[in-house]
Each structure stands twice: as C-alpha cells, then as structure tokens.
Amino acid sequence: MVELMRVADQVLLQVICDALASRSICFRVENSGMQALMPLPGVMDARIVVDEDDLAAAGKILDDLELNG
Incomplete structure (x- = not known):
C-alpha cells in the first residue's frame, strides 16, 4: 500500500473515500x-x-475532484 494523500478535513475525507x-x-x-x-x-x-x-x-479520481496538485 502506498500513500495517496493526507487529509485533515473529515468531510473531504468522506468525499474521497466515497x-x-x-x-x-x-x-x-x-x-x-x-x-x-x-x-x-x-x-x-x-x-x-x-x-x-x-x-x-486513484490519482485520476483526485484529478476529477480537483484535489491533485
């Protein structure tokens, strides 16, 4: 397993997990x-x-959510 990202906001965490x-x-x-x-x-x-x-x-999903910087 490799780290995708770190998240402090619990709502954002739920959005990404979903x-x-x-x-x-x-x-x-x-x-x-x-x-x-x-x-x-x-x-x-x-x-x-x-x-x-x-x-x-997973990186593509972050791109779609505009979270990949």
Missing part, C-alpha cells in the same frame, strides 16, 4: 480518528493509502 469506493479502488484510511483526539494539522492527518496497482486510477 469516490474511491464507488470505483472499486482498494484503499485504507489510517489515523482517521486521531484528528478528533489531537487536532494538530499536518501531524495527525488521516492518511489514505491505496494498493500500488490502483495508484494511477
């Missing part, structure tokens, strides 16, 4: 609850990780 799941991209969210316990942006952000084989497709 988009990945709707396109059958295998992913996992790490540290999803830590932001609520310790709101330290950049330190306790949720990490979205995907299978390496799905990285290009």
Whole structure:
C-alpha cells in the first residue's frame, strides 16, 4: 500500500473515500480518528493509502475532484 494523500478535513475525507469506493479502488484510511483526539494539522492527518496497482486510477479520481496538485 502506498500513500495517496493526507487529509485533515473529515468531510473531504468522506468525499474521497466515497469516490474511491464507488470505483472499486482498494484503499485504507489510517489515523482517521486521531484528528478528533489531537487536532494538530499536518501531524495527525488521516492518511489514505491505496494498493500500488490502483495508484494511477486513484490519482485520476483526485484529478476529477480537483484535489491533485
């Protein structure tokens, strides 16, 4: 699994997860609850990780959502 992106905003996290799941991209969210316990942006952000084989497709989804910089 490789990191796709880090997210501090829980609503944005849900949007990304829904988009990945709707396109059958295998992913996992790490540290999803830590932001609520310790709101330290950049330190306790949720990490979205995907299978390496799905990285290009997941990146395209971020492009579609205008989140890939």
